[in-house]
Amino acid sequence: MNRIELHNIQKYYGSQKVLDNVSFHIGQGEIVGLLGPNGAGKSTLMKIMTGYIKPDSGEVKVVGVDVSDNPLQIKKHIGYLPEHNPLYTDMYVREYLDFVASIFQTDKNRIAQVIADTGLTPEAHKKIGQLSKGYRQRVGLAAALIHDPDILILDEPTTGLDPNQLVDIRQLIKNLGRDKTLILSSHIMQEVEHLADRVLIIDKGKIMADESLKTLQSGQQQIIEVEFDIRIEREFLDRLPHISAAENIYEHIWCLAFETQDDMRPLIFDFAQEQGIKILQMRQKNKNLEQLFKELTHNDS
Secondary structure, three states: OEEEEEEEEEEEEOOEEEEEEEEEEEEOOOEEEEEOOOOOOHHHHHHHHHOOOOOOEEEEEEOOEEOOOOHHHHHOOEEEEOOOOOOOOOOEHHHHHHHHHHHOOOOOHHHHHHHHHOOOHHHOOOEHHHOOHHHHHHHHHHHHHOOOOOEEEEEOOOOOOOHHHHHHHHHHHHHHOOOOEEEEEOOOHHHHHHHOOEEEEEEOOEEEEEEEHHHHHHOOEEEEEEEEOOOOOHHHHOOOOOEEEEEEEEOOEEEEEEEOOOOOHHHHHHHHHHOOOOEEEEEEEOOOHHHHHHHHHOOOO
16 A cells, blocks of 8 residues: 655746656555755755655645645654754753644653664653753654654755764664554665665756665666776777776776666676686676666766
C-alpha cells in the first residue's frame, strides 16, 4: 500500500518555479533518501508532503487521503522533524513532550516510551536549553514520534552533530525505519548510503533519479581497479573493449570504467596474460552515491 503519493506537483515562489511536475509514490516500510543541492526544492517538497504548505497545482495523498481536503487528518499519520528543529528551550524535556502530546491528544503514557526509545532517559529531567545538539535532535525526534505516526519525515536530522552523535542518531533512525515509512533529507551522502533503501535525487525542482540504492549504485558503468606488475601507457588500455575511462591512480594502479553490465574481470585478466603482463590485484568497485549525485545534478563543486 502506498503511504504517500504525489502527482504532478508544481510550486512557485513569485516567478521562480521551485517544483516542476514532481510525481512519485512511497510504500509502507520504505526508507527513502531525498537528495539535492541547495535550492533544489527538497525542503519545499517535504513541507508539501506534511501539509505545511500547499502546492500551486497537482495532488498529494497521504494514506489515501487528499492533503488539501483534510490536512488535520493526515497530520495524525505524519511525524515531522524540520531542518531547524523548533524547540521551547526554557521547557524541561518531559514538560515539552507532555505539551506536544496534548496537542495530538495522545495518551500521556507515550511520553515515557518515546523518551526510552530515543535515548533521552538520562537527560529527561533537564531543560532543553541545557542539552547538547545531539540530545536536542533526540527531543525533536521524540516530539515527531509522540503520536506514533505511520510516516516519519526528517529534514537534515544529522546536521551539526559530532561523529559520536552521528552514530547514535543514525542507529536510532535505522531502528525507527523497521516499522515506519521514513523519508530522510540529508547533505551527508554516507548517511543516506547507510540508512536508505531507495533514493530520490532532485535538481532544479525536477526528479532526476528515483531508484533503489542498489540499482543506482550498479548502474550501467562498471568500475574495476587493477594493479599491474609494470608501468603501462593509457593507449595500451584503450584496446580493451567497452572501456570508457582509465585513470592512473598511482604508479602501476589503474581505475578502469566500462560501459557494460558484463563482468570485465576475466577479459582484463586474459588481455594482460596475452600481453605478457601480470596482474597483482584486481577488484570491482561500485560508484558511491556522491559520484552519482554529481553526475545527475551537474554539480562539479
